Amino acid sequence: MTTPLIIMGAAGRMGRTIAALAGEDAQYAIAALVDRGEALSGLQGGSALVTDSLQTALDQCPADAVIIDFTAPAVSMETARTAAASGHAAVIGTTGLTAEQKAELAELARRTPLFWSSNMSVGINVLYRVLPELTRALGDKYDIEMVELHHNRKKDSPSGTALSLGECLAEARGWQLPDVRCSARDGLIGARPKAQIGIQAIRGGDVVGVHTIYFMGPGERIEVTHQAHSRDTFAQGALRAAAWMQGRAAGRLYGMQDVF
Template identity: 45%
Template sequence: MVKAAVAGIGGRMGSRIAQIVAETEGIELVGGVERPGHPAVGRDLGLLAGMPPCGLVVDDAVEAVLARCDVLIDFTAPEASLKHLEKAAGTGTAMVVGTTGFTPAHMEKIRDLTQKMPCVMAPNMSVGVNVLFKVLRDLTRLLGPDYDVEIVEAHHRFKKDAPSGTALKLAEAVAEARGRSLQEVGLYERHGIIGERPPEVIGLQTVRGGDVVGEHTVFFLGMGERIEVTHRAHSRDNFARGAVAAAKWVVGKPAGLYSMQHVLGIAE
């Protein structure tokens, strides 16, 4: 039985992950952590996960939950996730990280830390999106450079980072399939007299509002036709179930940084 703990367990995503863990065979909830002062600290884990009281309470120190879990599932914020990764690297505890908004410097540090522990990291843990990451590379290669690529993403008003981590990953997949880097060809804003569109550009546009769970559309725009590939998330359960599947998969793996495509067996 895999023993799992959840960081950010008092949030919308964290509490739902806790509930999915409680419903899933082969894994059990043994801990939860929140920042000091959060109202969830001290509350019973069972009640947070929609179960009867279990006698375990939410901690405000990650060290306490790492001492009793096999894997820590983390959907928090970049600085908090980095702190948790540092602590997990010290104990060799596996992690699943769905946090987005990491900088290149953060990622360099994460790659170093995951030399000491196994970690699945993905901006989006749904099966559909991760299949899309793979299919998009093939579609880009088949259509060739004559098709302009634009990506539009929409999320709820509370999301803090933009573009979404999923949109960036989609754009990276297209750029890599074209033999470029997103740093070279990504375009995140248009305003005023912008001139003719450079053919190599990959545009990323952001929409924020309401309670949109997550929507991403990749446009391949040719002369006389266009292809649109859209993924819409109708609930956070897609991400939660993917994270729990990743947690069961990563325990016992060698140290290293893994993606959801590794979990699904479709990594290139």
């Protein structure tokens, strides 16, 4: 079954990557490319509709078309609201959402099929399963720290992936991440508290994404690193999610663990 796609932010880096990969796979058909007016001139849609209005795309595209949105929090939230009003499915990969925005997504997902993930790579989502087991096996004598590297144009810090990884680590210790996260150390700060997870952000160049988790205990250290070599890994995950979302029922906010 072919999955029609409406790609939001089609002129952006992720939008272009998703469109390129979808164009090479017969499983997908690009129904519409959507972006801001000033960005449309560089888009080549072929048979696809090119527009600056998601509503126009929804009005003219098949009812089973799935929206893919890797844009910015405010834009993605508006995409979700528009999808909920029309009943279309949407896959959102935008990071930097607030707790209130995530709560609104969960509420909108009761009205239309919605999917959100801070990271759509297979490797990262396997880590969400493996890291809690490793944390529990090592025990509380091991301090947990994380360093994440991204390109110099990334706007949110720490990354959405780092926060999601931090949440699964904290939960394995019986903690809530907001209570134990430390993302800045400066000056005479004293000894490191046991109930703490450090998450530090580095920005520079064109780094796609690197996350390293450190488990530091008596006499040894374990490092677990995930490196994204290109944006293709996230785009492939988004396409896989879109195909999986086609025909899904509303009711709850879906994520990559559901796809796997």
